[in-house]
Structures are given as C-alpha cells and as structure tokens.
Amino acid sequence: MIKYFSILLVGSLVIGPHAYATEPIKPVDHSGHTMQHDDGHDMVHGDDHMMDAPPSEHSKGHTTPEGHTSHQGDGHHHMDEDHIMDHEGGMIMGQNFDKLPTSCDSISEEIEITVRAGRKYAEKFPGTAFAFDNQEWRVKPCAKVTWHFINEDHVRHQFMMHGLPRYLYKYGMFHLEVTGPKTISGTIIMPGADETYLVHCDIAQHMENGMKAQLVVGKGGENLPSIPGLTPYAFTDIYKHVDLPQVSDKTDEDSIMKQVADLFDSNSLNSGMLIFGLLFGVLSVPLIRKLKPIRKSNNNNQ
Amino acid sequence: MPIHFLIAILSFCCMSTAVIAQTAKLPETVKVDPAALNIEPICDPKIAASWREAQEIEGVKIKESRLCNPDNPAWIAAAVKGTNNISMATLMQTGLSPDAIIKTDDLDGDGDPDRITIKLEIMELNGSSRDFDGLVPTFDIAPGIQPGAWVFAPKTSGMSTENFESVRANPLLRLPSPVIRVEVGDIVQIVLENTHYFPHSIHLHGVDHPFSHHEYGGNDGVPQTNEMHLMPGERRVYEFQPRHAGTMFYHCHVQTHTHLAMGLGGIIIVEENRPNNWLQTLNIGGGQVRHPSVAIKEDFDQEYDLHYHAMDKELTGIIQKYNDPRLIAHEMNQRYDITDSTEDYFTLNGLSFPYTLRESLITVEPDQKIKLRVLNSGGELLALHTHGHHATITHYDGVEHNPIAQIMRDVFDLAPAQRLDLTLNTTNDGLHSYGEGNWLFHDHREKGITTDGMSEGGSMSAIVYKSYLTEIGLPKGSHGVDLNTYFSKEFYQRKVPVWQDLDKAGTLGTPAGQTGMTAGIDPATRTSLLNFLYGLLLGISIYLLIAKRQLAKQAVLRVVSLLKGSKGSIKND
Numbered sequence A: 001m002i003k004y005f006s007i008l009l010v011g012s013l014v015i016g017p018h019a020y021a022t023e024p025i026k027p028v029d030h031s032g033h034t035m036q037h038d039d040g041h042d043m044v045h046g047d048d049h050m051m052d053a054p055p056s057e058h059s060k061g062h063t064t065p066e067g068h069t070s071h072q073g074d075g076h077h078h079m080d081e082d083h084i085m086d087h088e089g090g091m092i093m094g095q096n097f098d099k100l101p102t103s104c105d106s107i108s109e110e111i112e113i114t115v116r117a118g119r120k121y122a123e124k125f126p127g128t129a130f131a132f133d134n135q136e137w138r139v140k141p142c143a144k145v146t147w148h149f150i151n152e153d154h155v156r157h158q159f160m161m162h163g164l165p166r167y168l169y170k171y172g173m174f175h176l177e178v179t180g181p182k183t184i185s186g187t188i189i190m191p192g193a194d195e196t197y198l199v200h201c202d203i204a205q206h207m208e209n210g211m212k213a214q215l216v217v218g219k220g221g222e223n224l225p226s227i228p229g230l231t232p233y234a235f236t237d238i239y240k241h242v243d244l245p246q247v248s249d250k251t252d253e254d255s256i257m258k259q260v261a262d263l264f265d266s267n268s269l270n271s272g273m274l275i276f277g278l279l280f281g282v283l284s285v286p287l288i289r290k291l292k293p294i295r296k297s298n299n300n301n302q
Numbered sequence B: 001m002p003i004h005f006l007i008a009i010l011s012f013c014c015m016s017t018a019v020i021a022q023t024a025k026l027p028e029t030v031k032v033d034p035a036a037l038n039i040e041p042i043c044d045p046k047i048a049a050s051w052r053e054a055q056e057i058e059g060v061k062i063k064e065s066r067l068c069n070p071d072n073p074a075w076i077a078a079a080v081k082g083t084n085n086i087s088m089a090t091l092m093q094t095g096l097s098p099d100a101i102i103k104t105d106d107l108d109g110d111g112d113p114d115r116i117t118i119k120l121e122i123m124e125l126n127g128s129s130r131d132f133d134g135l136v137p138t139f140d141i142a143p144g145i146q147p148g149a150w151v152f153a154p155k156t157s158g159m160s161t162e163n164f165e166s167v168r169a170n171p172l173l174r175l176p177s178p179v180i181r182v183e184v185g186d187i188v189q190i191v192l193e194n195t196h197y198f199p200h201s202i203h204l205h206g207v208d209h210p211f212s213h214h215e216y217g218g219n220d221g222v223p224q225t226n227e228m229h230l231m232p233g234e235r236r237v238y239e240f241q242p243r244h245a246g247t248m249f250y251h252c253h254v255q256t257h258t259h260l261a262m263g264l265g266g267i268i269i270v271e272e273n274r275p276n277n278w279l280q281t282l283n284i285g286g287g288q289v290r291h292p293s294v295a296i297k298e299d300f301d302q303e304y305d306l307h308y309h310a311m312d313k314e315l316t317g318i319i320q321k322y323n324d325p326r327l328i329a330h331e332m333n334q335r336y337d338i339t340d341s342t343e344d345y346f347t348l349n350g351l352s353f354p355y356t357l358r359e360s361l362i363t364v365e366p367d368q369k370i371k372l373r374v375l376n377s378g379g380e381l382l383a384l385h386t387h388g389h390h391a392t393i394t395h396y397d398g399v400e401h402n403p404i405a406q407i408m409r410d411v412f413d414l415a416p417a418q419r420l421d422l423t424l425n426t427t428n429d430g431l432h433s434y435g436e437g438n439w440l441f442h443d444h445r446e447k448g449i450t451t452d453g454m455s456e457g458g459s460m461s462a463i464v465y466k467s468y469l470t471e472i473g474l475p476k477g478s479h480g481v482d483l484n485t486y487f488s489k490e491f492y493q494r495k496v497p498v499w500q501d502l503d504k505a506g507t508l509g510t511p512a513g514q515t516g517m518t519a520g521i522d523p524a525t526r527t528s529l530l531n532f533l534y535g536l537l538l539g540i541s542i543y544l545l546i547a548k549r550q551l552a553k554q555a556v557l558r559v560v561s562l563l564k565g566s567k568g569s570i571k572n573d
Helices: A002-019 A039-049 A252-263 A266-301 B002-017 B073-081 B088-094 B294-299 B325-335 B355-359 B523-547 B549-572
Strands: A078-080 A083-085 A091-093 A110-118 A136-139 A144-151 A156-161 A174-179 A182-189 A195-200 A212-217 B055-057 B060-062 B101-104 B115-125 B149-154 B179-183 B187-193 B203-205 B235-240 B246-251 B265-271 B302-311 B345-348 B362-364 B369-376 B382-386 B391-396 B411-414 B419-425 B438-443 B461-465
Touching: A091 A182, A110 A136, A110 A156, A144 A156, A144 A174, A174 A182, B055 B073, B060 B073, B073 B088, B073 B101, B246 B369, B246 B419, B265 B302, B265 B369, B294 B369, B355 B461, B362 B369, B369 B411, B411 B419, B523 B549
Parallel strands: A110 A144, A136 A212, B115 B187, B179 B265, B302 B369, B362 B461
Antiparallel strands: A078 A083, A083 A091, A091 A174, A144 A182, A156 A174, A156 A195, A195 A212, B055 B060, B101 B115, B115 B149, B187 B235, B203 B246, B246 B265, B302 B345, B369 B419, B382 B411, B382 B438, B391 B419, B438 B461
8 A cells, every 4th residue: 555655656746747737828918908896896796697506506406497597599509607508518617707706906817728538548547547637737826717628538527626716606616518529618717815626527436536636726725635646545445465367377287288289280380390309309319328238239249 | 369360250251241130020112212313304305396297398298296206397308309309498407418318300200200319328326435435426225225336327417416515416317227218110329428437338138229230330238249348438329220119128238247236227118109209218217107108198097117126235335345446346347256146125216115105106096007117127036016906917028918818917027137018907896906095016025125134125115096195195104104214214224123113012112221231332342342251261271271280280190090090999899
C-alpha cells in the first residue's frame, strides 16, 4: 500500500506541471465594458433563474412543471440563460457571461481551457476507468473562463463544477454534458476568493473511477481527495498478493513435451532433426567407445 | 498461593456462565416501541397524487393508476411519442436525454412510427465510493436493503442522484432494467452506450433478430460466438425487425452468470402490428401498462409486466467491498463461485415487500380480463401462486399455447429465463376468482417471501379489488396486521420481534434478558470474554504443571505404583 501511495505521489509530481491550463490567454481589453455592479443588482439577476434552491427542489421538479413550461421551443432547443440543451442531450447549465461575482471589481483575465474526457485518459491511472486529460487547472480570481469540453468516448460524460456562489449559479453548479465524440463549450466567471473547486462527472461511478479533477482559483483552498495522480484517496482497497502463473513456473516436463511437439511440427523440422542428431551423437559415443575395446581385443585375439 | 488464584478464576467463570438466577418467575416480555423505529411513510411522499389520475399528455392517453407510487405520466408520454416528438417542457419532467427514444418513419403507412431507436446506458446502483464511507447512488429494494446492482437504464440527462445533496438515485436509475415494447415489423435499434466500467453486451433472448448485421456486425451479444465485448466508453447498435410477437427477454451476455444476476436483464415485448399503434416503448419499473397496445386493448381490460428476479448478497456485495475495477473483476470472475451461491433477495419489478405494495399491486375490478406478462430472471425455478384465482397460461416463451389445450393453474412454474403470459379473469365463479378481496400472489418457494431470510419480504404482492383499496392506493389493512412495522429498516435488520403485538400481553414477544453480571454484555463479547478466561485457566495450569513438574511426576509415579501394586495383589491371589 505504501508502494501504491508512493506511485501516486510520483505520478502527481510528474503530472502536476502539465496540469496547468496551457491555452494561451487571450488579451482582451475590458475598458469598454463597465462590469461593475453593486451587490443589489447582482441579486436581482440572481433571482431570475438561479436562486438558491432547497435540496428537494430537483425532485419536486418531477411532480410539478416548474420554470420550464414557458420555454416550449422548436422541439429541442431549450434556451434560457441557465439551461441550454440540444436534441442529442448536449447541455450547458449555469453559464455566465456577464454577471460579475460580488467579490470581483472586474474580470482579471479571459481564458479558454480545453478539457478532454475519455477512457484513454484513464490508462495512465491503474485502477480507474474514465478520466479527464488534466486533473487540475489554475486560473486567477475573477477570471472569465470559457471551457471547451471534448468528450472522446461514445457515451455521455460531464464536466460538472460545484461550490460556485448560489446567487449566480443554480445549485452552485456549472455543468457541461455531451455524448461523444463531440465538443461543447460554456463560459463562467470565477469568484474573487482563493478557492479550489470540485470538477467531476456525475454519471454513476465515473467520478469514483477516475473522472475527478480540481480547479484552483488563485492560491486555491484545500486540495480535494481522490483525484487520480494528484491527491491521496480517501478510501483505498486492500491489495493482496496474487499468485499468477509465471513462465518460470513451467516444469521441465512441459518443456520436454513442447520439444517433442516441435519435433513433429513440420515448421520446426530442422530444429527437430538437429536435436535428433544431437541425441544420436551423444548416445553413439559410449557405444563406439564400447565397440573399440572389443575390436582391440578381437585384434589381440587375431 | 497459586491454588487460591486458581479457585478465584474458576469461581469467576462459574459466575459468568450461570445462565439464569434461581427465581420463581421467568423474565417479563419486552417490546420495541414503534417510536424507536425509523418508520418510512408507506407511500413515497415525493410522488404527486396527480400522477395517479387518468390524463392526457402530448395527446397520449394515460390510464389511471390506483397505486400509491404510480409512474411519472411524463415518462409514459415520452415513451409513447418518443423523446423527439414531445415538448421541451414535458421532456424536462422526465429526466430523459432528448435522444433516449427516437421515433420516426411510418414505413407501412398505418399511422404509427416504425423506426424506433432506444438508447440504453448501464448504471451501477448501491456501489462503493473512494470519497466517503457509503453507497452511491442508492436504491432501496426494501427498507434499508441496498444490494449492489447494475441496470440497463434509459439514457438520462444530468445527474445520477436526485440532486447534489442527495445520494439517492435519479428515479430513472432503478431496478429492474426497463420493460421495452416494440411492434412486429418495426425497424428497431437498441443503442447500448456503455457508461459502466466493465464490458457488457445485449442478447435478445427470444426476439427475432439476425445473427449478424451487415453494418453493425455481431448482433447476438455473445463474446464467444458473435461479437467482441462492448468496452467502457463504447457504443454498439443492435438492429432487428421482429416478425413474431411475444414476451421476450434481453440481457447482458458477458460473464452472464454474474452480470444477469447483478440486474442486467429485462423484459422485451414484441406487440402485434396494428394501425395507429403508438406503443409505450419503455415501461420504467414495470408493473401496470398505462398506455397498452391496440392489440391488448382489443382483448383485455388491463396489462401488467411482472419481472421476477433474485440476487445473492455475496455477489451484490462485491461492488460494495471494492472500488478498483480490477479487484471487482477478480472477485467476480475468478473468486465468486455461483455453484456455491444462495439467493438472498427476491424482487418483483425490482422491489421486495413491502415496497411491492407501493407499485406492484395488481389492482382489479370484478369481471375483468387482465394480461400478465411474467419473466423469471432469477437463477432458480419460480413457483408463482395466486390466492383466490386460477389464471390461464396462454403463452410460453412468447409462443401461444394451443388454445384448446390451454390450462388453468394457481401455481405457475417458471424456469430461469422463462416467460409466461397469463390471463387473469376476475369473474366470481368459484374457479377463475373466489370473489373480491385483497388476495396475495407470491412465490411459493417459501424463501421467495423473505428478504435475506426475514419474512415477510421477498417478491410477494397482492391482487387487490377496488373495494379493498384505500384512497392512497394501499390494500385495506382492517383485516390484517399493521403494515407500518414493515416500513422500518429495523424490521429487516431482525431487531423487531415479529409477534410482539399479536396480543396485549405480548405472550409471543421477546423475554427480557437475565439480570446480573453479564446482562449488559452482548453474546459475542461474552463468548470472547469466556474464551479468554478459559485460555487464562489453561495457561495457568500449564504453567503450574511445568513449574511443579517434580511434584506432578511424583504424584504420577505414586498413582502408577499404586495401580501396579493393586494389579500385583490381584495376581497374587
């Protein structure tokens, strides 16, 4: 188990430097925009669609049509600022282009980050099934981030961020979802405080099996547990020694059997004949040595 | 000195093993106060009463359901019209992905769509997590009973849990795998999107399907004969155009001995082709079909899908014991031995009693004809018994039995994977029905009415006449016991004396434990304490034996010589 942890540790050191956002920061001039809202104005915006909801609201949604009834559109483009869905289930939730968090005076940077998701990114983390290409991204406080989420699998994956301020983001969530292979993009504005946000895929067992990462804003907060290659698992299995058959375990009998089989195999006729010849030679030497004295004695007799 | 010590220990042992103090009266009966139990509401409070009403959504007529937990009517509307033909408002009430059920192209020009695409994902229920000591997403088959399971689930949108604060599964993610309905002649595509961490497949047991498809390849779901495993993150299309109607079965054919038992199997029904036959493509959770096909409506008043299943807790526990998929694979594929297994949980439409009361009652009126489609996906024979009724077996495995040879029974045996179509006739003639009532129907292998051996549980449910049904859709309890106790997890944890409330005195309740030194100690601790004392005693005696070996030797020699002496004296005589 110590070995496993040390592998994790080494892994995090190796991967760490690559984990930061590598997309170039787009130089954007903010001077044209007056992004300063007072708190009250922000709250009014928030009230429209994204007020903090009691935990049971989601489930109540099944009983009574809430909020969405007025949005009967062209069949399959559900458009409000909070929830966009295409006809294949591609979904953007909690997008925010312009509502500045109360903790920010202005947008500090505008960046684009590409996140790839798929089974192949789990290959470098033994014991996982799905993963993002990076396990950690870093942005400045008050950054406006456009996420390009590329799902490379042929199933659904999600890029779900938690812990955002609820007056701006419904349930404190920003959520991209798409069935691959396909890309979906969405924009959010990060709050001004140093904080570490959970990013995961909420499909059953996807986070548990590797699809977990963190977004570090500024200096960040506490690391989240169980991020592949980055942070220790909160709960780990006990790995017992397994006794698998080894090539070296094969008995001599087996190798002789194999040679006999090879001998009668037409493809290895040459090698078979070689062994045959070798055997013949080895056996005939004592025979010849035995014959010699007989001859000698015969000669002597004559 | 050591002898004193020995005596002290011995007396302590005697005191602790003394069972009951010598008294003239046996202990009083003690009862569990219902207030000490975590009693759940009998009906799930999150389900709106309006769901029970007969209604029309998106032009889809939905029959009344008298059950206390009816299906979400939006699910039914989406299943009938297809998720591509309903408004976003309705779709948002289903939780389905917009491409979950696609219905297009009226190929035979008879007024209903004939190209049907059904997208299924594979979801794990009650699995373990590396983040916290608990299960996620949870699905209770009975109060507090959460076996690890895998299901084919209709393609959903959003989270796997009810919401971020909850670990309970999204209502679309549940046992059993959904009942699928298609029409004879439909070009059906079942698209399997493997969202799970293991390889899987779909085998269409009994459904007319080609062995191989010119475009999509292997179509029989069997890795050893037909197609490669569908790996995690991959998608496969199973296309078929069925020519024969009947009640069939679909299931995963990868490591079938474990994957089917884990829940990867469901009913698939091919309905007869009729004009304007908009089928309820998915019956999520099975049970009453609230939008029956045209052919069924011609002959029957009601239709029910009844999927019986059984699970071994040793198998279902594997995904709760391990996180690493490699360890789970090792445990399931190499260590778990189905030939030594026993089934512990018995479900009807994914639930065990008392939850079967919520959504798997057969609610009837007199003089009705009701179609029951029954599947046994468990590993053993099922002996389904209907109280108060003899039903007629019309079809075996989706094939009609010769009408003049059809038989009536009150015990229906179903081999594993077998399907029976039954006609339940509620005419009170002393044969088909003995009259109105709240009639049980249950597996007559008696373990089938238990949950891990605790009765009442298992797959039992009831045929309830309208006059015996309460306002909220429960069988009237006036003639029987209070059902509330069954809705507590403590009951299935074997903590509630089953007969404590049969009479006021509680004559068959639980006696209070003995008072005294060991009263407060639970049996396990007491046993280990006693074992420790015995060990101590043994250790001391061995020590004494070694320390005083000269004494012991002398004693032995003395005895031996005594015996010899006596023998000698006998000889001498």
